[in-house]
Amino acid sequence: MLHFHRLASLGAEVEGLDLRAPLDPAELEQLRAGLLAHQVLFFRDQPIGPAEHLALARAFGEPVPHPAYPHVDGFPEINILENTADKPPKIDTWHTDMTFLQEPPLGSILRCTVVPPVGGDTMWASLFGAWESLSGRMQRYLDGLTANHSFAHGFRHSLAEPGGWERLGEAVRRSPPVGHPIVRTHPESGRKALFVNRLFTTHINGLKESESDAVLSFLFDHLETPEHTCRFTWRPGSIAFWDNRATLHRPVNDFWPAHRRMERITIAGDRPR
Numbered sequence: 001m002l003h004f005h006r007l008a009s010l011g012a013e014v015e016g017l018d019l020r021a022p023l024d025p026a027e028l029e030q031l032r033a034g035l036l037a038h039q040v041l042f043f044r045d046q047p048i049g050p051a052e053h054l055a056l057a058r059a060f061g062e063p064v065p066h067p068a069y070p071h072v073d074g075f076p077e078i079n080i081l082e083n084t085a086d087k088p089p090k091i092d093t094w095h096t097d098m099t100f101l102q103e104p105p106l107g108s109i110l111r112c113t114v115v116p117p118v119g120g121d122t123m124w125a126s127l128f129g130a131w132e133s134l135s136g137r138m139q140r141y142l143d144g145l146t147a148n149h150s151f152a153h154g155f156r157h158s159l160a161e162p163g164g165w166e167r168l169g170e171a172v173r174r175s176p177p178v179g180h181p182i183v184r185t186h187p188e189s190g191r192k193a194l195f196v197n198r199l200f201t202t203h204i205n206g207l208k209e210s211e212s213d214a215v216l217s218f219l220f221d222h223l224e225t226p227e228h229t230c231r232f233t234w235r236p237g238s239i240a241f242w243d244n245r246a247t248l249h250r251p252v253n254d255f256w257p258a259h260r261r262m263e264r265i266t267i268a269g270d271r272p273r
């Protein structure tokens with residue numbers, strides 16, 4: 001029997017699981033239910049490698065490659081997110097992963113393989129909490145609107161670097177801007193989620209630019225308020241598994257120039273509706 005220790009309005013630490021062994025059907029069922037209930041699950045002291053990481057992800061769906069990140073040798077499904085003194089972190093913005101896709105991921109499983117001596121936490125925010133804490137009038141206004149999400153917007157700083165277009169131009173061409181409902185319904189729980197993010201969402205369709213900017217600015221601030229968030233401090237053997245249809249996240253880049261290395265698998269999702 002697994003135990004879920006709730007951390008905040010979202011997030012729970014899972015106890016009673018050894019990820020070195022394959023999940024049995026009862027454990028898988030409990031993890032699914034736990035992810036639906038808490039939106040992000042944390043595992044401590046799991047001394048696993050890429051093969052076990054991949055097995056855990058495959059229990060929930062098909063891994064999707066990322067157009068911009070390198071991968072672990074022999075494991076094209078596992079992306080490396082690494083910062084060193086020569087390679088400062090580039091993303092410090094709240095986001096949901098890869099919302100520039102027609103079918104953004106179901107979730108991601110992130111493992112810390114080099115933990116910085118101090119700092120380097122990750123934060124998550126609940127899209128359910130953000131939606132549910134809006135007034136009825138605001139909910140009625142937003143329901144039915146769509147917003148555009150853009151890879152080129154999210155990676156504009158990388159594109160502007162020397163060699164940026166050579167490295168990412170093909171990914172920009174393969175990922176034209178895509179429209180998603182601002183309010184999506186979670187396919188498993190039926191809960192409504194406020195589905196915009198500061199990194200990839202560019203504008204609300206049907207509004208004037210000044211109107212869209214003002215509404216999005218309010219929504220981004222609202223999503224990121226501390227009441228909707230939790231924070232996780234990495235240790236060797238720590239893993240986080242989040243529902244990408246129900247959360248935002250952001251790294252806290254207070255560790256740099258120390259070394260931090262993460263390995264991430266992203267699991268294919270469905271079209272938001």
Ligand SMILES: [Fe+2]
Pocket residue numbers: 095096097249
């Ligand atoms: Fe991310």
